[in-house]
Amino acid sequence: MAKYILLALFSLSIAGCAEIISIPDRPNTYSIDCSPMLESMDTCYAAAKRYCPNGYKILSNTSLARANGVQLGIEAGWIQQRGLVIQCK
Numbered sequence: 001m002a003k004y005i006l007l008a009l010f011s012l013s014i015a016g017c018a019e020i021i022s023i024p025d026r027p028n029t030y031s032i033d034c035s036p037m038l039e040s041m042d043t044c045y046a047a048a049k050r051y052c053p054n055g056y057k058i059l060s061n062t063s064l065a066r067a068n069g070v071q072l073g074i075e076a077g078w079i080q081q082r083g084l085v086i087q088c089k
Contacts (some may be wrong), residue, residue: 018047028052028088029059034082044084052088060085 019033030051034044041063048056062083 008018018043020047020051023085024086030086030088032084032086033081035060041084044082048084050088052086055089057089058084058086058088 017036018039021031021033023029023031028046031042032047032051034041034047048058061082062081064081
């Protein structure tokens, strides 16, 4: 049973999730965060198409990696930051 639960959780983690936040002071404008480890910019573009079926304008595009630093004496590695700010047409 535990094996099936782990398999289900893993499947959900690679399914492609993006956090989408509406920007209050700009109509039809959204910030899309695709930073989780298994996400890519393709996830951001797919979310943009879902939210803006008539097209969108990219206001900002972020795709960078930065060092995460050292925690408890162990190098923690890199953090990927990916995201878009879009305005629907």
